[in-house]
Amino acid sequence: MPRRKRERIALTDEEGGMALLQIPGYDHQKPQEVPLEAIRDLMGDCRLCPLGETKTNLVFGVGNPNARVMFVGEGPGKNEDLQGEPFVGAAGQKLNGILAQAGLTRDEVYIANVIKCRPPGNRNPRPEEIQACSPFLREQIRSVWPDVIVCLGNFASQFVLRTEKGVTKLRGQVHTTGHFAVIPTFHPAATIYPSEWLPLLEEDMRMLGQWLRDNPPGPGKA
Ligand code: SF4
Secondary structure, three states: OOOEOOHHHEEEOOOOOOOEEEOOOOOOOOOOOOOHHHHHHHEEOOOOHHHHHOOHHHHHOEEOOOEEEEEOOOOHHHHHHHHOOOOOHHHHHHHHHHHHHHHHHHHEEEEEEEOOOOOHHHOOOOOHHHHHHHHHHHHHHHHHHHOEEEEEHHHHHHHHHHOOOOHHHHHHOOOEOOOOEEEEEEEHHOOOOOOOOHHHHHHHHHHHHHHHHHOOOOOOOO
C-alpha cells in the first residue's frame, strides 16, 4: 500500500477550523456520495502523524456502510492494532453485548475511531494527532451519514460535540449536532471490570433503542 505524505492529501480549513479532505473526483462531497473505500484508498499507508510510524495496522473502520447508527471510539488498542479492526478483544465483546440493549447487532452498525493508529502504550492521543486524523473520521461520517452517532468515551464525545465537558456530564441525554442525534456514553473498555458505569452504559443503549423506535429512518436508511 502506498505511503501517504502530508503533501499528498489536500486539506482545507473550513467548518469551524476543522480540516476537510479534498477527495480526488469530488469537488464538494455530499452526504452518502463518497464510498468508504475511496476514503480508505486515499489514506493508503498514512504517515500524516507520528503514529503512522509505530502502528502495526491502520484501523479504518468496519460495519454497515449504510448504518442508521455509527459508533465512534477513541483509537485502536493492542488487539485492534494487531488485527486491523476496531473493537475486537474484550472491549469488542462488551460492545457486542450492549448493542442488544438497543435492539441492534454488530452487522447493523458502523464502527470507527477518532484516531486510526494506536498510540504507543495506549497513551492518550495528542491534540496534533487528533487534528491530523480527524478529517478521515469526518469523511466517514459524511459517507455513512447515520441518523445517530454514539460516542464512546471522552475523546469521541468531546470531538463530535466540540466541547470540553467530560462524558459523565454529557451522557444520559440525546444531543443534536447538525443532521445528527448524538448519544455520548462510556467507552465499553471502562466497564469491563466491575464498575458502576456498566448500568449507565446499558441505560444509554436502551435510550438509543427508544430513539430509533421513535424516529423514522433518515433518507436512504432502511
Ligand atoms: S493516526 Fe491518522 S493521521 Fe496519524 S498516521 Fe495514522 S491514519 Fe494518519
